[in-house]
Amino acid sequence: MESASAVTIGVMKRLSAKALVTSSGVLSDPIITIDADRIVRIATRDEEAVDSVDYEFPDCTLTAGYLDIHFHGIAGHDVMNASTEGLGEVARHLAHAGISRFLPTTVTAALDDTLTALENMATFIEAGMLDGGAQAAGIHIEGPFLSHGKRGMHPAEFLLPPSPELLKRLWEASRGNLGLMTIAPELPGALETIRYAVSLGIRCSVGHSMATKSETLAGIEAGAVTATHTFNAMRPLDHREPGILGVVLDRDDLYAELICDGMHVAPEMVRLWLKAKGPDRAILITDCLAAAGMPDGTYKAGGTVVRIKGSACVTDEGTLAGSIITLDRAVENFLRMTGAPLPVAARLAASNPARMLGLPEELIPGAWADFNLYGTQGERRGTMLRGELL
Incomplete structure (x- = not known):
């Protein structure tokens, strides 16, 4: 420098x-x-x-500064069980990676554990920013409203059917700090839950889903505005039943996340995603786990055991879990894979996620x-x- x-x-x-x-x-x-x-x-x-x-x-x-809207932990600190001091360490690690704002993101766990985690995150948010640390700009709940068929690393025994009543419990535990919710729109009760979330000011993201085209469109009609880690944990694209992925790539009004770590999505598909969504609706995320920045070994994401070997992070079942990169590295990968200029990459990591969440404009x-x-x-x-x- x-x-x-x-x-x-x-x-x-x-x-x-x-x-x-x-x-x-x-x-x-x-x-x-x-x-x-x-x-x-x-x-x-x-x-x-x-x-x-x-x-x-x-x-x-x-x-x-960048905004990571899908982030689970770093350097051994998992946002599901970190103390407020641990969340402060998370915020400082993120700041040194160029992230000025982030959404601590839950993983599916026992309901009582999730409620406790939300209360703790709310306490951290309400305490204000720490010197040298990124700002927690809200909370992202990824689970428990996910499809069993596309649950990924999320434990099946803790998945729950969506309902406005359960969302209200989560909202109250967060003390109104929920900013984003991932939900499978095909689940019974999902559309009512999306509508209730919208009434609370929560942005809704379709994901971890086996939704068909019609089920996805119903979720968007109910108020969903974005998609969780496009390509991953979604019904595969089919030329007669485009499903959730076809709708996500086709709709000009829908934002779409992508994990650009070189493991979750091939470079060809990263370029296809960019062509489909353009520089205004594409959002780079990390899905970063607490094992990021740690040596090879066994760690936990919520209550799920994950194993790190090299660049891969997998469960005991062999399922690819979240990533172990920070958003500045996702930007590096995106620049290398697409040849896009830095201004485009910066929009995908800063302006677009902020606009999707309705946060104040930066700079x-x-x-x-x-x-x-x-x-x-x-x-x-x-x-x-x-x-x-x-």
Whole structure:
């Protein structure tokens, strides 16, 4: 990373770079003014002549901090059973990987364990952000409303039929912090549950599902707006019954997640997904487990045993579980597999998930001063979190 000169300008700091990637385009030679931890002005050198800046990165392109909406744990900390201190460690690990916001994501477990985990996550969220840590911007519940036929690593004995009454219990345990729910739309009670979730402000994602075309369309009509880890844990594509996958790839109004770790989805399918969804509806995720950053061995995701060997993470049954990468590495893989430019990848990891969730736009006056710094070869060189270099 280039050296940064420190010049104090009242309570303000100024940052300059080669370019800034925003949700609407690329700004050359930006001058960004920061007051404490928030952006107060974005201009160009032509618009704002300054004698000196606090941080100068003449060879760097800046992107927004990333948002991982599907994240289970890292460095031995599982969000299902981590203490609030453990969740703080999770947040710090994520910040150093360029993630400024995330949704801690449940896995299917005994209902009492899930309720306890939601209460703990809510306590962490309500305590506010820790210094040097990513912000938990809500909670994603992945389970228990999943198909037995496409449950993946989720234990069959803890799957439950969806109902507004059960969702209300989960919502109350989270103290209103649920932001996203994965649900199989074909299950009895699913459509009523989706409608109730929408009334609470929860975004609904179709996934872990054997849904047909008509069942998927019914879920979208009820209010689902996105799809969970496209291609994985879905009915296979068929030319006469396109099923959930065909609808997900065809619908221009539906967002779609993808795990870009080189294990879950082949490069050809990553490129097909990008062509189908385009730069406005595709969302990169990790599905990252607590075993990420740990040596080969045996670990747990919720109550499920998973084994790490090299780049693979599998259950005792041999089922591919979540990934062991962070979102900055997913962006690297995406750039390599697709040849897309960095501004597109940054949208998939920052702007699109935020827009899907209805969160405030990043990199505008009033937003947190969260940036990733990229070099001329597309390599990530560092992170600025709330106006401070990590």
